[in-house]
Amino acid sequence: MRRGFADGCPPGLAKKGNGCMPPGLAKNLVGTRIAPSIMSSSLVGPYRMWYPDNDNFIYRWDDDYIYRVRRDGGLIDAMFPFANRDYYYYPVGAAYPDNYNYYNVPYQYQSFYPDGGDYLYRYGDGAIYMVDPSTQMISGIAALLTGAPLTVGQPLPPAYGVYNVPLSYRSSYYDTPDAMYRYNDGYIYRVDPTTMLITSVINAIV
Numbered sequence: 001m002r003r004g005f006a007d008g009c010p011p012g013l014a015k016k017g018n019g020c021m022p023p024g025l026a027k028n029l030v031g032t033r034i035a036p037s038i039m040s041s042s043l044v045g046p047y048r049m050w051y052p053d054n055d056n057f058i059y060r061w062d063d064d065y066i067y068r069v070r071r072d073g074g075l076i077d078a079m080f081p082f083a084n085r086d087y088y089y090y091p092v093g094a095a096y097p098d099n100y101n102y103y104n105v106p107y108q109y110q111s112f113y114p115d116g117g118d119y120l121y122r123y124g125d126g127a128i129y130m131v132d133p134s135t136q137m138i139s140g141i142a143a144l145l146t147g148a149p150l151t152v153g154q155p156l157p158p159a160y161g162v163y164n165v166p167l168s169y170r171s172s173y174y175d176t177p178d179a180m181y182r183y184n185d186g187y188i189y190r191v192d193p194t195t196m197l198i199t200s201v202i203n204a205i206v
Contacts, residue, residue, distance in 0.1 A: 034069050034076050038062040046145070050106030068102075078102040081124035092138050092162075096122050096131045106145065112166030112183075113142055130162065140164065143183055150184050156196045160184070173202060 041060050043051055051059040051066065057077060060067045066080040080100055090096065104123045105113050113121040113128055120131040121142060128142040140162025150157075160182045165173050173181040173188050180191040181202065188202040 030076050032076055033074050034067055052107060080104045090138055092140055094138055095136050096138050100124060145185055150189055150198055152198050154198050156191050
């Protein structure tokens with residue numbers, strides 16, 4: 001489901017009456033010390049694998065935000081949108097929110113969606129977005145990370161109109177008049193371009 005911005009909140013952050021920071025406030029928190037209450041909140045679900053702590057950063061969450069925190073000093077280095085309930089996608093053609101414009105693709109997907117070339121890649125609210133580096137506009141959704149695999153015979157979700165196979169697999173799985181290929185949550189799917197139905201699961205790559 002797509003929803004537009006509501007009262008200045010990006011989709012996914014407008015779900016609660018008190019859960020949306022005013023525009024710009026999240027960006028203002030970058031560089032400040034993280035609150036002790038947030039410091040004790042470890043990531044949950046797949047986020048624990050997507051954002052593992054490392055020698056430079058630890059990752060914590062609080063309601064609608066993931067915090068990347070420097071180990072040396074406990075300062076917030078970046079903030080990302082966190083979808084902890086339903087998934088609300090930023091619409092193609094909209095500007096990716098500047099407050100979250102840091103490279104934040106989950107660890108397991110970074111080799112498939114590196115920054116550079118024709119697109120920047122950003123994660124937010126259950127999706128990896130393709131962002132035009134010159135305009136900062138969302139060009140497409142590279143992958144939906146919802147934990148729900150697509151199945152043979154299912155219509156291709158509308159969000160997958162843009163070719164999104166990871167770069168290292170594009171020489172093998174490219175669109176033709178007879179078949180389209182799309183990526184979702186670790187799998188490449190073959191799609192009939194006439195019916196837009198998924199005809200097979202080609203490969204598991206994550």
